[in-house]
């Protein structure tokens with residue numbers, strides 16, 4: 098492709114997470130000049146695992162990245178849901194989706210980061226840099242960087258995550274919606290788990306464990322809690338083990354294999370429900386635009402789809418208004434649907450009442466297996 102003339106001044110990407118790095122690699126592929134500003138001074142170790150569902154992998158194939166990942170990831174056959182005592186409730190059969198939609202992968206986030214970074218290897222990256230102000234000047238946007246320098250761009254993309262500074266610069270203070278629960282993630286060395294992926298539902302808590310390779314298991318532990326509750330390093334492992342002490346199956350041995358408090362990564366889980374997602378020549382993608390709860394494992398998938406559609410919109414339109422308008426029109430309904438589904442799944446998964454949880458588990462146990470893959474099939478069948 099020849100870059101549309103309006104993009105000749107280049108693109109500034111703010112944030113080098115999954116969305117920002119994917120966009121940098123995709124623009125590099127189609128010959129659009131871009132640069133990326135990342136707040137961190139160095140790439141911090143990316144500690145946890147991630148599931149890339151069938152739709153995320155479809156984007157990876159589009160950008161020729163799937164192959165690199167498949168070699169270093171675990172192909173998911175299914176996800177078993179049990180109660181806290183490890184009694185079977187239902188199983189989502191992902192292998193069944195494979196012939197039509199391809200595979201879902203579970204992998205270490207560091208593997209994904211490396212693949213995205215290497216696909217963007219020619220893009221200049223300004224580490225330790227943020228954007229202090231943005232000013233639209235008709236034909237471009239002038240950005241003032243935190244190091245005092247300034248430059249003009251045809252388009253600025255805010256890929257700076259849930260607490261996006263670019264969002265604040267263009268829309269002011271946007272309140273986030275707190276889910277009511279917090280999550281600890283960890284990767285442990287273990288080959289003791291039977292199922293390749295399992296989520297266990299307790300009362301007001303859930304525990305998930307997913308193989309990311311033959312020796313390592315990515316775990317997440319979700320608990321109802323007020324936002325911002327401190328979790329100091331001394332006693333952190335002990336407190337987590339205590340919170341999940343009634344959980345059976347693989348949980349006791351997985352938690353026992355934790356050695357250091359900093360193996361745990363904690364996030365209070367928020368959503369971003371603001372619209373619109375762009376103003377003039379500045380657009381938000383990924384969590385900056387539509388952060389969601391991780392209950393469907395779709396946040397990164399939605400970020401990846403954002404980029405695939407944005408690239409198509411840039412290629413097929415000849416003004417920022419047309420490109421960003423077309424992009425937002427194609428993305429909004431799908432993203433909101435996933436955000437809503439994810440929130441509902443999380444709310445039911447976090448129920449606390451003994452009666453409600455017993456009923457939930459009974460209904461889930463009685464649900465036919467095909468119903469568990471229904472949403473995923475719908476998700477994969479829709480044109481992105």
Ligand SMILES: Cc1cc2nc3c(=O)[nH]c(=O)nc-3n(C[C@H](O)[C@H](O)[C@H](O)COP(=O)(O)OP(=O)(O)OC[C@H]3O[C@@H](n4cnc5c(N)ncnc54)[C@H](O)[C@@H]3O)c2cc1C
Pocket residue numbers: 111112113114115116117134135136137146147148149150153226227228256257258259260261262263280282317364366382383384385391394395396397398399400
């Ligand atoms: C517990 C949990 C589990 C999850 N599991 C899954 C899963 O299995 N599958 C899935 O698809 N999704 C999952 N997600 C969601 C997924 O992690 C996010 O949707 C995804 O990381 C969003 O990518 P992003 O690039 O938009 O934002 P981020 O990954 O947050 O990246 C933002 C980047 O911008 C940088 N930055 C921040 N502020 C600035 C600034 N002011 N200037 C410059 N740079 C800045 C940050 O340092 C970072 O590098 C999960 C999320 C959580 C919390």
